[in-house]
Amino acid sequence: MKSVTCTAPVNIAVIKYWGKRDTELILPTNDSLSVTLSQDILHSKTSIAASKEFTEDRLWLNGKEEDITKNRRMHNCFRETRALRAKMEQANADLEPLSTYKLHVCSENNFPTAAGLASSASGLAALVYTLAQLFELDISTSELTRIARQGSGSACRSLFGGFVAWQMGQEADGSDSLAVQVAPESHWPELEALICVVSDAKKGTSSTKGMQSTIETSPLMAERLRCVPGRMDAMKKAIHERDFQSFAELTMRDSNQFHAVCLDTYPPISYQTDTSRAIMALIHEYNNSSPDGKLKAAYTYDAGPNAVIYANKENMREIIQLVAHYFPGTIGTYFTDPYKVIGDAPLGQDFIPKAHSTFNENVIPVFPAGSVSRLLHTKVDDGPRVLANPDDSLLNAQGLPKRLA
């Protein structure tokens, strides 16, 4: 039995992907660009074992066995990677015929799937990356992103660390629709993120359904598609120059435009709640009262109510204080903070940064405790990791899950 275990990170787009021109191949209607967040905080972990003893492909997701044949998107990833392995085996008879073996796949997220934290992107990225390691595929990461894209569109962006662009491509077969690294995580290590998990998230429209409905019914979507190329260029420039001002404004504008075309969809799609919008208002007030007039934080929202706030490390402490004052937590569940930014400072004291003398304290009310259920403090970081220690595997020596739900 051959077994490999890997983790893959979550990515949060700053130029949003919304709309497919081909739903089977998952080819998007526009380029997108994301930041890869640290696997120390959020990751999907996948173990895959191949053995000639196995009688069927089996899949366990978060401790529950699922019917692999019913998951067409995962199936696409199996088919594509096996085909590449089969070619290698044809060319080299010494290779073990792994492409003919059945596989056992076990995958887990280290965060609740229901939290709406881009789990499908990290999950499919972990699957495809682990398959590539298992089969020892001799292809570049960008070539691999073509396969991940067919599992879950935004998964292609989780195969790189740092700053990643998904080029929509032009070809009908999707051969040029792949992800490339714009800059590695080492380029801008000061960039950090604060994920505000908004509780009581109403179950919204799925991204898959929602984006097709936008393409079909939103008159404003055509204009968004004309906007994106210019925004991609400007965002790449901002990243290359570590220009937080441009990065922040573009990030907020693009998040808002994405939610605007959702609202222009018929029937309309609404992912943000009053809590989401209050966080937006808070960040604008924080920026507006910045002593030198410079933006210090930028929010972005995926297809859900959770805010992700990007900021430079030097400002993150005061941003956490500010958010924690207006959205008090419930004890024991609030922080995951490997950077110890908060230290021993009691939350709620001096929540307005001293330099922000024009800050309007009444911009939003203090929300009921738990309106934001968790704050996750993280940073830009690397791409998928191989875990060599067998103790890290989710599968035991028999190729079965160590833990079931």
Add this chain to the structure above:
Amino acid sequence: MKSVTCTAPVNIAVIKYWGKRDTELILPTNDSLSVTLSQDILHSKTSIAASKEFTEDRLWLNGKEEDITKNRRMHNCFRETRALRAKMEQANADLEPLSTYKLHVCSENNFPTAAGLASSASGLAALVYTLAQLFELDISTSELTRIARQGSGSACRSLFGGFVAWQMGQEADGSDSLAVQVAPESHWPELEALICVVSDAKKGTSSTKGMQSTIETSPLMAERLRCVPGRMDAMKKAIHERDFQSFAELTMRDSNQFHAVCLDTYPPISYQTDTSRAIMALIHEYNNSSPDGKLKAAYTYDAGPNAVIYANKENMREIIQLVAHYFPGTIGTYFTDPYKVIGDAPLGQDFIPKAHSTFNENVIPVFPAGSVSRLLHTKVDDGPRVLANPDDSLLNAQGLPKRLA
């Protein structure tokens, strides 16, 4: 002393006005179209007295005296109507020189101004209409709308009953930017409206500031401006044919597109709350479960959280039952119902119409009592009215307010 008292109605747009191409003359960036609602429920009332004894122009708004010289928009309306009167007096020496007299103006809304119910439109319409009556101006209503427009843009649409279009016009001096009646109230008397006043309305961005910010910063606004002419044609056709299906879909789409360009503004503008969006979801579920697949209700939202639901009379009873179930009122404040649609039926019983067998009862939760603070049931109705009975005047025989706040 000569004195006149008039009332003017509220109008609620189904194709929204948002954006000025000239902020001084109040010339819009697109045509708009509204429905005039009954003055029996909502109106602004204005009394104006002219006397050579008066020493200065004076103004009382909702019982409080205000400095008329500081209200530039009202001042525009005074200047324009006085100029027309002066011309008449020059041509006919027998006319009383009212244009040289000082005026006392007293105006009240029969609803809280803070409720966000288009009070500036009805208020300025009442002012201009009363001035025209006082001065016995010999001009058409459409010519008068040009003056009302300079007081408050959407006020021009409150000078007609029924269905009213504000033509944006092309001229730089605004001479062709005026309102015309698309159809009188008698054309579609079955059309009714339910105003859902959403409480705890956060004080949002003013319309005046908000629309200019959209013009300056929203990339999607250009596409909206390209959309509106086609929507105006389709809406006029729907009204002429009393085609509720087209009327309803266009109304909801245009409301959503207006709020979409607000969200695409930088910084973003947000007028709707979770309660607003829940009402939208409820109306879509109600329409989706309609037994013959036909739309039975349409929502629209101005620059605030309150919903206005348009429906044909035959469906209004079940719509009120439905809304009242999910948004329970607090006793004594809920209904203003001159049409007695509810009768003696207890609210909350059989809230899902029997024919809607596929209605998903869990589409939204039941909201806390008072989330919708008032339901106002009204209908399409006539334009401004002259009140001939002196008892109806807000001014006494000395030209001073009968009541002060």
